[in-house]
Amino acid sequence: MWRKGMLSFLSGLLFLYAQVLFMPALAIAQITPLILLPWLIHTVWKHPQEISLPTVFLIGLLYDTQLPGTFGMHALFFCLLALLINVLRIPFEHDSIVAKLIAIASSNIVFSTLLFFANGLSWGIDTRLYLMSAGAFLYNFVFSAIVFALMQVANHLRIVLIDD
Numbered sequence: 001m002w003r004k005g006m007l008s009f010l011s012g013l014l015f016l017y018a019q020v021l022f023m024p025a026l027a028i029a030q031i032t033p034l035i036l037l038p039w040l041i042h043t044v045w046k047h048p049q050e051i052s053l054p055t056v057f058l059i060g061l062l063y064d065t066q067l068p069g070t071f072g073m074h075a076l077f078f079c080l081l082a083l084l085i086n087v088l089r090i091p092f093e094h095d096s097i098v099a100k101l102i103a104i105a106s107s108n109i110v111f112s113t114l115l116f117f118a119n120g121l122s123w124g125i126d127t128r129l130y131l132m133s134a135g136a137f138l139y140n141f142v143f144s145a146i147v148f149a150l151m152q153v154a155n156h157l158r159i160v161l162i163d164d
Contacts, residue, residue: 005051008043012059015039020066026143031136036063037111038148040078041103044085046155056082070118077114081107100152104144112137 019035026033036059044052060075067074085103092099116133123129 001051004047005055008047008051008055009058012036012039012043012055013062016059016062019063028139029135031132031139033143034111034140035143035147036060036074036078037081037107037140038104038144038151040081041085041100041107041144041148042151042155044082045089045100045103049082049086052086053079053082069122073118077111080114081111084110100148101145104148105141108137108141108144112140 015035023032023035039059040056043055046052047055056078057075060078061072064071064074085107088103088106089099112133115136116129119133120129
């Protein structure tokens with residue numbers, strides 16, 4: 001069990017480095033896509049709650065150290081999203097595409113809403129915040145769906161060694 005947890009944490013670190021180093025290059029109108037959301041959905045979907053919840057908390061906390069103004073906010077949001085996705089996946093089959101799409105959509109909606117209120121409390125709610133939140137939701141939703149689909153394809157690949 002500790003091996004699965006360590007592999008999950010290491011994959012989270014890989015996605016965290018991708019978020020910090022490469023995702024700012026994909027920013028559109030000051031909206032940076034969050035590659036950690038599809039990783040979070042994949043981790044919660046693939047591992048039990050005893051492994052996924054501490055892993056997403058630690059990765060969220062490490063991500064918050066990169067953003068000094070939000071220390072602890074992403075760790076809390078990631079834990080809430082992990083609990084939400086875990087509840088959403090229970091009534092569905094393990095490989096249900098519809099359930100995975102529901103998890104992607106709902107996690108993006110909840111994350112965008114929580115981020116909207118957190119930013120609204122920090123800087124005030126105005127029209128610019130509405131537009132930024134709507135743009136961030138759409139961009140993150142499309143980006144999350146594409147990255148999650150690629151992660152699913154990569155998860156089903158097998159390496160076959162043939163010795164001639």
